[in-house]
Amino acid sequence: xxxxxxxxxxxxxxxxxxxxxxxxxxxxGQVVAVIGANGAxxxxxxxxxxxxxxxxxxxxxxxxxxxxGMRPSKLVAQGIALVPEGRRLFPSLSVGENLMVAGxxxxxxxxxxxxxxxxxxxxxxxxHQQSTSLxxxxxxxxxxxxxxxxxxxxxxxxxxxxxxxxxxxxEIFGRLPEIVAQGTSIVIVEQDVMQAMxxxxxxxxxQEGRTVLSGPPKSLTADTVRAAYFGV
Amino acid sequence: MTVLEASSPRAIxxxxxxxxxRIGMLVVAVALLFCATxxxxxxxxxxxxxxxxxxxxxxxxxxxxxxxxAGLVSVGQQAFVGLGGYVLFLLALNSGLNPxxxxxxxxxxxxxxxxxxxxxxxxxxxxxxxxGSWVVAEIFPQVFQQIPAVGGAxxxxxxxxxVKSIAASRDTREWLIYWLALAMAxxxxxxxxxxxxTRWGLALAAIRDxxxxxxxxxxxxxRTRVVVFVAAAVATGMVGSLxxxxxxxxxxxxxxSINDWTVNIIFITVIGGIGRVEGPVIGTAVFxxxxxxxxxxxxxxxxxxxxxxxxxxxxxxxxxxxxxxxxYGWQVFPLTRRVVFRN
Amino acid sequence: xxxxxxxxxxxxxxxxxxLFAAGLSLIFGVMRLVNIAHGDIIVVTxxxxxxxxxxxxxxxxxxxxxxxxLSALVxxxxxxxxxxxTLGEDLPPxxxxxxxxxxxxxxxxxxFKADSHKLQMGxxxxxxxxxxxxxxxxxxxxxxxxxxxxxxxGLQVLFYRTPLGRAFRATSDDPEIAQxxxxxxxxxxxxxxxxxxxxxxxxxxxxxxxxxxxxFAGPNLLIFGFEAIxxxxxxxxxxxxxxxxxxxxxxxxxxELNVAWPILAGHVAFLMVLLxxxxxxxxxxxx
Numbered sequence: 001x002x003x004x005x006x007x008x009x010x011x012x013x014x015x016x017x018x019x020x021x022x023x024x025x026x027x028x029g030q031v032v033a034v035i036g037a038n039g040a041x042x043x044x045x046x047x048x049x050x051x052x053x054x055x056x057x058x059x060x061x062x063x064x065x066x067x068x069g070m071r072p073s074k075l076v077a078q079g080i081a082l083v084p085e086g087r088r089l090f091p092s093l094s095v096g097e098n099l100m101v102a103g104x105x106x107x108x109x110x111x112x113x114x115x116x117x118x119x120x121x122x123x124x125x126x127x128h129q130q131s132t133s134l135x136x137x138x139x140x141x142x143x144x145x146x147x148x149x150x151x152x153x154x155x156x157x158x159x160x161x162x163x164x165x166x167x168x169x170x171e172i173f174g175r176l177p178e179i180v181a182q183g184t185s186i187v188i189v190e191q192d193v194m195q196a197m198x199x200x201x202x203x204x205x206x207q208e209g210r211t212v213l214s215g216p217p218k219s220l221t222a223d224t225v226r227a228a229y230f231g232v
Numbered sequence: 233m234t235v236l237e238a239s240s241p242r243a244i245x246x247x248x249x250x251x252x253x254r255i256g257m258l259v260v261a262v263a264l265l266f267c268a269t270x271x272x273x274x275x276x277x278x279x280x281x282x283x284x285x286x287x288x289x290x291x292x293x294x295x296x297x298x299x300x301x302a303g304l305v306s307v308g309q310q311a312f313v314g315l316g317g318y319v320l321f322l323l324a325l326n327s328g329l330n331p332x333x334x335x336x337x338x339x340x341x342x343x344x345x346x347x348x349x350x351x352x353x354x355x356x357x358x359x360x361x362x363x364g365s366w367v368v369a370e371i372f373p374q375v376f377q378q379i380p381a382v383g384g385a386x387x388x389x390x391x392x393x394x395v396k397s398i399a400a401s402r403d404t405r406e407w408l409i410y411w412l413a414l415a416m417a418x419x420x421x422x423x424x425x426x427x428x429x430t431r432w433g434l435a436l437a438a439i440r441d442x443x444x445x446x447x448x449x450x451x452x453x454x455r456t457r458v459v460v461f462v463a464a465a466v467a468t469g470m471v472g473s474l475x476x477x478x479x480x481x482x483x484x485x486x487x488x489s490i491n492d493w494t495v496n497i498i499f500i501t502v503i504g505g506i507g508r509v510e511g512p513v514i515g516t517a518v519f520x521x522x523x524x525x526x527x528x529x530x531x532x533x534x535x536x537x538x539x540x541x542x543x544x545x546x547x548x549x550x551x552x553x554x555x556x557x558x559x560y561g562w563q564v565f566p567l568t569r570r571v572v573f574r575n
Numbered sequence: 576x577x578x579x580x581x582x583x584x585x586x587x588x589x590x591x592x593x594l595f596a597a598g599l600s601l602i603f604g605v606m607r608l609v610n611i612a613h614g615d616i617i618v619v620t621x622x623x624x625x626x627x628x629x630x631x632x633x634x635x636x637x638x639x640x641x642x643x644x645l646s647a648l649v650x651x652x653x654x655x656x657x658x659x660x661t662l663g664e665d666l667p668p669x670x671x672x673x674x675x676x677x678x679x680x681x682x683x684x685x686x687f688k689a690d691s692h693k694l695q696m697g698x699x700x701x702x703x704x705x706x707x708x709x710x711x712x713x714x715x716x717x718x719x720x721x722x723x724x725x726x727x728x729g730l731q732v733l734f735y736r737t738p739l740g741r742a743f744r745a746t747s748d749d750p751e752i753a754q755x756x757x758x759x760x761x762x763x764x765x766x767x768x769x770x771x772x773x774x775x776x777x778x779x780x781x782x783x784x785x786x787x788x789x790x791f792a793g794p795n796l797l798i799f800g801f802e803a804i805x806x807x808x809x810x811x812x813x814x815x816x817x818x819x820x821x822x823x824x825x826x827x828x829x830x831e832l833n834v835a836w837p838i839l840a841g842h843v844a845f846l847m848v849l850l851x852x853x854x855x856x857x858x859x860x861x862x
Contacts, residue, residue: 090745305666362611
């Protein structure tokens with residue numbers, strides 16, 4: 001049984017349908033990538049999984065138990081955490097406070113503030129600074145660390161590479177295996193297709209709210225991915 | 233999506249009316265005829281009640297213009313009601329002119345006073361604007377109580393001679409005031425409808441729907457607000473002068489009563505439908521019906537009104553009229569813009 | 576010495592205004608809600624203090640042990656059952672709390688008539704201390720002022736040093752993300768309102784002791800609290816204390832000039848500050 005199973009969900013913004021029968025599965029310890037152009041529905045899919053949007057039809061199962069329609073704070077308690085697009089740290093909280101506030105839920109697990117500092121040592125020396133004073137890459141580290149503080153079983157990362165220099169992106173992606181090693185599964189949503197394909201063992205490509213391609217990256221050629229991505 | 237061709241600008245036009253609004257205007261015309269002839273068929277106390285109803289319709293429509301369209305939730309409009317009353321009384325007592333002349337002057341003075349007030353209040357945003365407007369309005373009774381020239385705390389009354397100068401016979405006087413109240417309500421609503429059909433109306437609708445977007449589209453939101461606030465103050469001052477002309481006496485407590493001129497008005501507008509021209513009219517009808525039935529229970533009717541207003545705000549925030557209009561597509565006043573394509 | 580006396584009395588009175596302001600400011604800070612009924616709620620707690628003291632035969636300070644937790648519970652329920660449903664747009668919270676204000680006043684009128692009430696404190700009420708000749712410091716105003724300093728300081732510690740305060744600030748920054756970090760906004764807003772009403776209850780008890788109060792006393796309390804917030808600068812807790820003190824001094828000096836002027840002088844001080852510095856005198860330094 002998969003850790004997360006998304007089964008044919010339709011999600012709407014008011015009257016506008018953004019997702020059409022999307023399905024995906026994430027196994028324990030797996031890294032799954034979701035790619036697609038702007039407006040393909042990637043962020044909508046993330047919002048549906050974390051409970052910010054509720055699908056009109058279809059099911060979302062965590063460990064085989066339905067979780068669709070649950071409040072976001074409940075889903076965090078169930079073990080789903082999000083690194084939101086654009087990082088969205090709490091500006092009036094220090095770096096350390098940003099991490100601690102997410103750990104307040106008290107879900108047991110391997111991640112503590114010390115372990116997060118071990119993962120991203122630069123944060124230890126900056127823990128008392130305002131989060132807004134950090135560089136983009138460091139802010140992204142705080143955002144990942146903050147999500148980890150709730151000890152998730154499933155970590156959703158929305159556009160990790162957005163606005164970051166390639167070297168910083170590589171550094172951050174280089175940390176993902178350590179997170180997986182702690183027993184956490186990861187879903188990465190990316191526009192940086194190469195980075196996503198390198199990191200994941202399963203790939204889904206969305207286009208206009210529909211899944212147009214899925215499979216292990218190794219089985220896909222660059223041409224088929226490009227065709228699915230751009231819809232040509 | 234249809235693309236408009238720039239080469240043929242005359243191929244489109246904007247139409248406001250629809251079948252519902254044509255029926256609506258017919259109903260309004262019949263009702264107006266009925267109201268205008270009331271002195272012929274209604275007794276004196278009914279006439280007074282109707283006059284009071286019209287002033288409430290006017291005040292509620294003006295508050296609705298501020299809160300429902302311009303995003304200015306004022307709880308200080310009683311300042312202009314009372315000011316209008318005082319201006320009319322002072323003018324009538326000291327000038328020897330017909331007191332009716334005082335009505336437009338009251339509007340003018342209210343408008344002038346409103347200008348500095350709105351510039352100060354616009355420094356506060358949202359709910360803080362609301363409490364700020366309350367503080368400013370609180371200053372008025374405090375000041376008027378201190379000035380012996382306006383009768384201090386005991387206020388002033390119009391002597392019989394001045395009252396008689398409006399018109400010699402009591403009936404003529406009361407009819408005149410009745411028609412003025414009716415005219416005030418009709419003109420207020422008419423002016424609001426006319427305003428909403430202009431570019432200013434479009435700007436107001438944009439501010440109401442999304443202030444940020446309106447700003448980023450280059451609208452001077454604050455200028456629109458200043459204009460609307462001052463215009464509303466002019467009209468509120470005129471209505472206020474008429475209200476106290478009916479009462480023949482004015483005191484600081486009655487003139488600047490937040491309960492009479494703001495609490496009731498807000499409940500009326502919320503119940504009838506905020507942000508709809510029809511709302512205040514429907515709300516006033518509900519308010520007076522409740523008041524007639526519950527008058528014997530003292531403050532209970534205010535409590536009932538408050539509970540109803542809260543329930544409506546939670547369950548049907550567009551009010552009774554908004555609920556009906558959304559459901560059945562009704563509109564009495566031709567306000568919905570529709571682009572019409574001509575061949 | 577008269578003037579020194581006037582100013583000192585104003586400062587002590589300002590502590591009370593800071594208590595009005597702190598609850599109001601806390602709610603706005605956490606959930607961007609301006610509670611128009613805040614003054615009326617303080618009056619309700621004054622009645623609670625009055626009747627607890629009377630019925631149980633205890634002194635008002637002991638009564639706080641009952642009135643404060645009870646008010647906090649009422650606040651939590653009020654937020655969870657009613658006010659949480661109004662959040663999200665501008666108009667509903669404003670108009671619902673406005674309606675609530677009018678309802679509270681008229682329910683109090685039904686229950687207790689328009690008569691004014693006041694708690695008697697016996698000797699403490701007249702006890703005073705004269706550090707220099709001509710300067711009288713009443714025991715009660717002094718207790719009230721010290722309480723205000725302790726409450727504001729306590730709120731400061733709670734906001735900046737505790738997990739609950741951290742959660743309040745996170746929710747205030749970004750309510751959507753706060754939920755995604757496991758914080759339940761509905762519960763947090765309930766806690767904030769509980770805290771605000773606990774502070775209101777302390778203020779209400781002092782009101783019951785020091786002055787006559789009646790069902791319609793609330794709007795003025797709201798306005799004083801609001802003026803203290805604007806004078807002090809939005810969003811800063813120590814600023815509300817400073818704002819309360821300045822308002823108290825303005826009223827006290829105004830009253831010294833003319834018996835009828837204290838409230839008017841407060842309004843004028845508020846308008847002056849608004850004209851000169853729209854962000855208040857002690858704006859919040861941190862974002």
